[in-house]
Amino acid sequence: MRRARPLTHASGMETVIDVQHVTKSYGDRRVVDDVSLQVGEGEIVAILGPNGAGKTTLVESIAGLRTPDSGQIRVLGLDPRADRSALRQLVGVQLQESALPDNLRVSEALDLYASFYSNPADWRALLAGLGLEAVQKSRFAKLSGGQKQRLSIALALVGNPRVVVLDELTTGLDPQARRDTWELIEATRERGVTILLVTHFMEEAERLADRIALIDGGRLVALDTPDGIVRRVDAGQHVRFRPSAPFDESILTGLAEVRSITRSGSTITVAGDGNLVLAVTAALARNGIVANDLRIHQADLDDAFIALTGRRLAS
Numbered sequence: 001m002r003r004a005r006p007l008t009h010a011s012g013m014e015t016v017i018d019v020q021h022v023t024k025s026y027g028d029r030r031v032v033d034d035v036s037l038q039v040g041e042g043e044i045v046a047i048l049g050p051n052g053a054g055k056t057t058l059v060e061s062i063a064g065l066r067t068p069d070s071g072q073i074r075v076l077g078l079d080p081r082a083d084r085s086a087l088r089q090l091v092g093v094q095l096q097e098s099a100l101p102d103n104l105r106v107s108e109a110l111d112l113y114a115s116f117y118s119n120p121a122d123w124r125a126l127l128a129g130l131g132l133e134a135v136q137k138s139r140f141a142k143l144s145g146g147q148k149q150r151l152s153i154a155l156a157l158v159g160n161p162r163v164v165v166l167d168e169l170t171t172g173l174d175p176q177a178r179r180d181t182w183e184l185i186e187a188t189r190e191r192g193v194t195i196l197l198v199t200h201f202m203e204e205a206e207r208l209a210d211r212i213a214l215i216d217g218g219r220l221v222a223l224d225t226p227d228g229i230v231r232r233v234d235a236g237q238h239v240r241f242r243p244s245a246p247f248d249e250s251i252l253t254g255l256a257e258v259r260s261i262t263r264s265g266s267t268i269t270v271a272g273d274g275n276l277v278l279a280v281t282a283a284l285a286r287n288g289i290v291a292n293d294l295r296i297h298q299a300d301l302d303d304a305f306i307a308l309t310g311r312r313l314a315s
Helices: 055-062 084-088 106-114 123-129 145-157 175-190 202-208 226-233 276-286 301-309
Strands: 014-026 029-040 044-048 070-075 091-094 163-167 194-199 211-216 219-224 237-243 258-264 267-272 291-298
Touching: 014 055, 014 194, 029 055, 029 070, 029 194, 029 219, 044 055, 044 202, 055 070, 055 163, 055 194, 091 145, 106 123, 106 145, 123 145, 123 175, 145 163, 145 175, 175 194, 175 202, 194 202, 202 301, 211 226, 211 301, 219 226, 219 301, 226 301, 237 276, 258 276, 267 276, 276 291
Parallel strands: 044 194, 044 211, 091 163, 163 194
Antiparallel strands: 014 029, 014 070, 211 219, 237 267, 237 291, 258 267
């Protein structure tokens, strides 16, 4: 087994996943295009992007399930392909599409997978944490789509891995099951496990991720904290309203909090920073103007994605 010298992440933590200039093509289509990123120990990095962006191909390459055309990947200092057997004891993988034999029962699957590892987790605790206790005697073919998804997550965690790769973690889960799964992932990270999370759900990325790798068309568009990505495109606020009467815009443009004013029909949008809402409403009130239908908007990940890629990320 070849073990590389540990790298140091920019934050000072040990680099657990190191991806350098990785590309992968299928025919004439390049699905991963010169991607480089590093993930530190105990970090959750969400790979966020639309369907077909190359997210799954990238993480399957990191997990050793695909071979890149070029570039280098190291996970815990190991080559995912050359050292695949060693990494199996250290990396748990939940894929977007996975299947078990139809007649295999939930408890049998977890007991079987636990036997593959030298220091497995308590699979009964995983059953409870993922809400699968009621179906532990059920056969795989009888499970709903959401139950199969939760079982796949349990199988990824049963080996007590140091690194977990989760592809579309909560697709098909109801809102309560999704929140329960998020809590389990957060508890897993608290044990020092490094998590690579593929998703197209903005809320999931914002809730779980320390950093987000924004992927579009196979390329890494941005890599930063959720707030950092938003600040790249718009660090301010927007206040929209319909004035009760015409007014001179100079009563707002002279405010320190105001950056710009735009009109669209009868609606006015004021962009700015600080305590923008109070400053705008107070200035209008001093001039006898009422801000009707007032709405406040701050940029979020969805706005950032549109600004960085030119299109909306559909959930």
